[in-house]
Amino acid sequence: MSKLKVGIIGNGGIANSHMRGYLALSDRVEVVACCDINPEKADEFAAKYGIKNVYYNCYDMLKAQKPDLVSVCTWNSAHCECTVAALEAGCNVLCEKPMAMNAAEAETMKAAADKSGKLLMLGFVRRHGNDAKKALALAESGELGDVYFAKASYLRRCGFPGGWFGDKSLSGGGPLIDLGVHIIDLARYVLGRPQPVSVYGATFNKLGARDNIVLERAWQSQSKLVKPVFNVEDLAVALIRFDNGAVLSVETSFILNLKEPTTEIEIFGSKAGFSFNDFELHTERGNELADVKLYGENNFDFDRDFNREILNFVDAVEGKAPCIAPAEDGVTLMKILDGIYESAATGRSVEIR
Ligand SMILES: NC(=O)c1ccc[n+]([C@@H]2O[C@H](COP(=O)([O-])OP(=O)(O)OC[C@H]3O[C@@H](n4cnc5c(N)ncnc54)[C@H](O)[C@@H]3O)[C@@H](O)[C@H]2O)c1
Structure with missing residues (x-):
């Protein structure tokens, strides 16, 4: 059978993680083309991986190569345009998180997928971790x-990724849309994907980029802006209420005066609770409190789980296989994020439809 063509x-x-995932499937797919509006980035990427066809805009690539599969790995403000262009060109698309700048763009993308009959999958890589699979199984088992x-917390003390991540016109927001999207999606996934009904949120920009501090950062954009800006929030907190009555509390920061950075999700049920970090059930036996440690591979591994995401695509x-992260979940996530930003701006709780 001939290999599927990828652009x-x-x-x-992040394009490197997608590339590694496709390389791991080299008996089934071939990356035939790459493109970037920054010619240096496109040329460098093509040379690094021996990709034969290089373009400086996606329309030329889509027209000339007609790929079967496309990964959209641009900054957030280009997700909608590039995804719609690829779907209209007859490609299946894996679009990085967050799906878009807002819910209106996300709905445009989903409509384009529905019209084309092609797959639009979201880069919710955390859904592919062992922790996600085991947590979902636990919740479903009753x-x-x-x-x-x-x-759900994703708090960095000094973790602004630089470049476009601080420019609202390119990113759509700060840690909420960049980091919060991962943990809100993961928690909602484990809760059984309930529909959000209302949100209350607050955002702050008190500390800015903190780029005077010299240290190795968690993730750095490879894009250098001519005039760097930081006009996004540095901290966001929110409460999300779902239609099954469950409530999710979220906190996420690029910059915060806390001691240790944390990434944690805790789930609380009427029979037991547990956290993703220790994978221990907190419950009771007879008249005593009991903690039950679950041993085994309960972790999220960035490289392994990226490969799983590409495999699932x-x-x-x-x-x-069924797609683990379909477009409709991306639209729901964007509605939650829009609601939190609106609530933060107005000081009121926001209903989600
Ligand atoms: N899944 C994850 O864990 C994860 C991790 C990091 C980043 N991301 C996401 O991946 C995306 C990219 O992040 P990054 O860190 O790789 O950024 P980056 O700055 O390193 O690279 C983005 C590239 O997109 C290019 N670009 C922008 N608009 C374009 C367009 N219209 N056509 C072609 N190229 C275009 C830029 O020139 C740049 O080279 C973001 O949406 C980000 O949220 C996901």
Whole structure:
């Protein structure tokens, strides 16, 4: 059987993870083209991986190469345009998180996918971790009882990724849309994907980029802006209420005066609670409190789980597996994020429809 042809749009940092995932499937797919509006990035990426066809805008690439699969790895403000262009050109698309700048763009993308009949998958890589799979299985088994509360934190002390991540016109926002999107999606996934009904949120920009501090950062954009800006929030907190009565509390920062950075999700049910970090059930036996440690591989591994995401994309396109992160979940996430930003701006709780 001939290999599926892949094109990668946006050739910065995360494009390397997509590329590694496709290389791991080299018996089934071939990356035939790449493109970036920054010619240096496109040329460098093509040379690094021996990609034969290089373009400086996605329209030329889509027309000339007609890829079967496209990864959209641009900054956030180009996700909608590039995804719609690829779907209209008849490609299946894996678009990085966040799906878009806002829910209106996300709905435009989903409509383009529905019209084309092609797959639009979201880069919710955390859904592919062992922790996500085990947590979902636990919640579905009923062992946790009625799950009614969850807490999700993704807090960095000094973790502004630089470049476009601080420019609202390119990113759509700060840590909420960049980091919060991962943990809100993951918590909602484990809760059984309930529909959000209302949100209350607050955002702050008190500390800015903190780029005077010299240290190795968690993730750095490879794009250098001519005039760097930081006009996004540095901290966001929110409460999200779902239609099954469950509530999710979220906190996420690029910059915050805390001691240790944390990434944690805690799920609380009527029979037991547990956290992603220790994978221990907190419950009771007889008249005593009991903690039950779950041993085994309960972790999220960035490289391994990126490869799983790409595998799921290719499998889903070939009809060998259901897509784990469909477009409708991206639209729901963007509605939650829009609601939190609106609530932060108005000081009121916002209903989500
Ligand atoms: N899944 C994850 O864990 C994860 C991790 C990091 C980044 N991301 C996401 O990946 C995306 C890219 O982030 P990054 O860190 O690689 O950024 P980056 O700055 O390193 O690279 C982005 C590239 O996109 C290019 N670009 C912008 N508009 C374009 C367009 N219209 N056509 C072609 N190229 C275009 C830029 O020139 C740049 O080279 C973002 O949406 C980000 O949120 C996801």
